[in-house]
Each structure stands twice: as C-alpha cells, then as structure tokens.
Amino acid sequence: VSAPSPVATLTEKGNASWRPTPAKASLRTPGRTGQVVTEKLVMDELTGWLSGARQGPDLTLVTEPDAPDVSDAAVASIDSVLGTFTTKFACCQPRVTNLKVMTRTVDGTLIAPGKSFSLNGIVGQRTKAKGYVEAPFILDGELSTDIGGGVSQFATTTLNAAWFAGLELDRHQPHSFYISRYPPGREATVNFPGIDLRWTNNTEWPVLVRDSITDTSLTLALYGHAARSKELRVALENRVEEIK
Numbered sequence: 001v002s003a004p005s006p007v008a009t010l011t012e013k014g015n016a017s018w019r020p021t022p023a024k025a026s027l028r029t030p031g032r033t034g035q036v037v038t039e040k041l042v043m044d045e046l047t048g049w050l051s052g053a054r055q056g057p058d059l060t061l062v063t064e065p066d067a068p069d070v071s072d073a074a075v076a077s078i079d080s081v082l083g084t085f086t087t088k089f090a091c092c093q094p095r096v097t098n099l100k101v102m103t104r105t106v107d108g109t110l111i112a113p114g115k116s117f118s119l120n121g122i123v124g125q126r127t128k129a130k131g132y133v134e135a136p137f138i139l140d141g142e143l144s145t146d147i148g149g150g151v152s153q154f155a156t157t158t159l160n161a162a163w164f165a166g167l168e169l170d171r172h173q174p175h176s177f178y179i180s181r182y183p184p185g186r187e188a189t190v191n192f193p194g195i196d197l198r199w200t201n202n203t204e205w206p207v208l209v210r211d212s213i214t215d216t217s218l219t220l221a222l223y224g225h226a227a228r229s230k231e232l233r234v235a236l237e238n239r240v241e242e243i244k
Contacts, residue, residue, distance in 0.1 A: 031068025038064050069112035070206045077205045077225045083165025084221035087157045091215045095135035095150020100213050102154045109209040111201040116170060119155055119190055119197040126192060153218060155188040155197040161220045162199040170198040
C-alpha cells in the first residue's frame, strides 16, 4: 500500500485576545419583592389543623418573601458585550417575516445569574396570531413548509453568540443536513415544543440579550459584566484551540 507523503501543517498556534466592548444598561421598571407559597410550610400548617394541634376554622396561607431575580444594581453592572454573532440571508423571503417576529420577542430578555435561556420557553409556539407565516423548514432531511418555518437561523445566531461569550451551552441540535452558510458544528435547529436551544448564564451577573435585524442580516449580542474578561479570554482561547 502506498500513500502520498504527509502534507505540510501549521505548527504555530497564534494568539487569541479579547477586550470588552463598553455598554450601559438600566432597568426601565424596577422589580419589587413578592410572596411565594412554600409547599412544606403549607403542608405543616394543614397537618397541624387536621390533627387538632391548630385551632380555628381557617387555615393560614404561609408565604415567604421572594426578591426579584435581578436588582437595579446588578443590571447597572452590565457594561460589556460578552459575545456577538451575525448571519446573513436573502431578502424578501417569507421566513424573514418569521425571523423579524422572533427578533422582536427575544430582544431585551434578561437572564439572571444561574438561570437558563430557552428559546422555546421565551418565544412559545409559532402561530399566525403572533404574526408568523408559512415558510420552508427542514424535516427529516427534506424541505417542507409550516407556520414559523425558517427560524432556525435565529437559533444558530444565538448559539454562536453564546459560544463566543463563553456561556454554558445546555442543548442544541444540528440540522439533519449541513448548511454551508453556518460554521460546521455550530448550528442549531428548533421546533416547538421538542427541539429547543438552551444556554445557562454561568456568570455572577445578569446577561442581557439584544438583537437586531435588517432585510438581509440578523445580529445577536449578549451583554454582561467586564470583570469576566479574564475567564472569557481563557474560554475563547480554549475554543480557538477547538477550531484548530
């Protein structure tokens, strides 16, 4: 068996650098502390009442204070673009309408520390009542049409922004065949309710989702706190190594 000699390869790995892009965020409507019903406390109250240990005809609904997930001060810490990504598409196709509807819905979403972003959870089912139209989508390796078709491009754009932000990627499913306009291995499809795109805010500060769309491109940016720049730099260096 004969084979050609090994091809020349690059041995230099190069350098990866990251510097936060300044940003500023504030809450339009401050949150307020609410009340949450705690199952255990309610059951304790009910058990005492049924056993006769507690007198009276009425039960007391036991609650505990529940502060907002994100405070004004936490939102004020958002000062940098953690990751951003842009994808392009041809103008004037029906799916562009669907992308614009989804963009308006997701724009401004705030993910608290430790909480997860779920595209299906935020957007819900794509329906005509919400403004979605019929457009092509990929089903089992073939093109079909359905209400809300073509929004996988939004999922792919979001996935890549989260990837470059160094956030924890929880769930994404690639298309059943490769689409050349997307980076290999970094593309995602969605379908309500089964196929979702999820990532977790694994930082100590809120992450703000901002997106914008034109007739030919979609951009999504994730904003957070610049103090994470060191760990972001490490994460990006590792992911550059993955690409290489």
